Amino acid sequence: MKPLASASNGAIGDDQCAVQVLTIVPMVMRSIRKEMHSRRPEGLSVPQFRALGFMYRRGGASLSDMAERMGLALPTASRMVDTLVKRGFVARETSASDRRRVVLSLTGQGRSAYHAASRHAQARLEETLSVLSSPEREEIGRAMETLRKVFAV
Secondary structure, three states: OOOOOOOOOOOOOHHHHHHHHHHHHHHHHHHHHHHHHHOOOOOOOHHHHHHHHHHHHOOOOEHHHHHHHHOOOHHHHHHHHHHHHHOOOEEEEEOOOOOOOEEEEEOHHHHHHHHHHHHHHHHHHHHHHOOOOHHHHHHHHHHHHHHHHHHOO
16 A cells, blocks of 8 residues: 655645544554454453453443443443453442442453453564664654544543
């Protein structure tokens, strides 16, 4: 795939920038997901592993939050969490401030499983990026920081 052409002054327009993000970010995410999924614990489905990732990033999130983020119906998300609780990866508690709310968090075992897969994915990503020059890696770092500022919620 060839890079998009920039305007004569070297700048790219909003439309070109959006196309690049829409094209390249999914390629990077596909690579990261492949590595993380290859290191998930035996018998853990990809959606279950994604749920662990959500809980890792958003400890104390509600079951409804997880269902919404993952695009699952609440009963489906609840069954998935039940399985993760039974396997010892997740703790499910009723909120002290609102007994209708179920709060999810990773157990030590769940955190350990997620960390192992994450470390492996990072090592593979480092290996992939090692072919770049130092200035290229610095440029990517600056671009990632810029994207973080724009997309942070």
